[in-house]
Amino acid sequence: MQDLSTASRPDALPDTADPMFHAMQLEAETHEFYALELLDHLIHGVFPGRIALVSSFGAESAVLLDMVAQVNRHIPVIFLETGKHFTETLMYRDRLTSRLGLTDVRDITPEEDDLQASDSDGTLWRHSPDRCCHIRKVLPLERALEGFDAWITGRKRYQGGERARLPRVEAAEGRIKVNPLTDWSLREIRNVFKARDLPAHPLTKVGYPSIGCAPCTNPVISEEISRAGRWHGLGKTECGIHKPVPPTE
Ligand code: SF4
Numbered sequence: 605m606q607d608l609s610t611a612s613r614p615d616a617l618p619d620t621a622d623p624m625f626h627a628m629q630l631e632a633e634t635h636e637f638y639a640l641e642l643l644d645h646l647i648h649g650v651f652p653g654r655i656a657l658v659s660s661f662g663a664e665s666a667v668l669l670d671m672v673a674q675v676n677r678h679i680p681v682i683f684l685e686t687g688k689h690f691t692e693t694l695m696y697r698d699r700l701t702s703r704l705g706l707t708d709v710r711d712i713t714p715e716e717d718d719l720q721a722s723d724s725d726g727t728l729w730r731h732s733p734d735r736c737c738h739i740r741k742v743l744p745l746e747r748a749l750e751g752f753d754a755w756i757t758g759r760k761r762y763q764g765g766e767r768a769r770l771p772r773v774e775a776a777e778g779r780i781k782v783n784p785l786t787d788w789s790l791r792e793i794r795n796v797f798k799a800r801d802l803p804a805h806p807l808t809k810v811g812y813p814s815i816g817c818a819p820c821t822n823p824v825i826s827e828e829i830s831r832a833g834r835w836h837g838l839g840k841t842e843c844g845i846h847k848p849v850p851p852t853e
Pocket residue numbers: 686688729732733734736737738740741816817818819820843
């Protein structure tokens with residue numbers, strides 16, 4: 605663990621060049637902030653013009669999109685348009701964008717050369733889902749985040765797996781990554797949907813509590829294991845844009 609004591613000395617400048625140290629500073633400064641306060645502080649105070657939201661426009665995405673829109677509806681929103689989404693997701697993306705007044709939703713697509721080289725018939729997901737996610741999600745996101753110092757995600761601890769140990773602010777591949785809803789419960793998410801009258805993703809009504817690409821998403825029986833329907837039977841739980849959270853001592 606690095607020494608954070610310099611953060612409270614008036615003559616000490618924050619070492620914002622080191623993302624790991626900067627993440628710990630931000631976590632310490634903001635740990636009592638509500639999610640909206642945290643977003644406002646980061647979007648307007650710490651990273652003006654240098655932070656983006658990455659959204660799947662999935663089952664729970666509306667809550668964070670609505671919060672960000674309340675703070676600044678012009679913030680860039682990156683949507684990884686893999687070419688494999690459900691039509692319902694694309695329609696929901698358009699509906700939410702319009703409803704929330706978001707002005708900078710960016711569809712980020714895979715490179716045509718990568719598709720031709722590795723997935724010319726579009727079935728790579730079937731025998732090599734990691735490679736498919738790499739060319740359709742990981743590489744496009746890396747390109748989309750160029751020029752940004754920080755990004756916001758909607759991951760929550762209750763989603764389980766690696767996410768069970770998720771901090772609110774972390775360092776990842778040279779940037780700050782912020783998870784404002786990490787300690788929220790599913791009940792709180794539902795309460796906000798109701799209180800803000802947010803539209804539901806149409807597939808949530810037919811058994812899909814977590815929604816990604818169509819070939820790799822199945823309905824599930826229990827909502828308590830919301831991501832169980834993702835990559836079912838493929839021995840995979842994350843697409844690769846989020847690296848594993850290091851274990852705590
Ligand atoms: S979720 Fe499935 S279809 Fe989408 S990029 Fe990953 S492997 Fe390919």
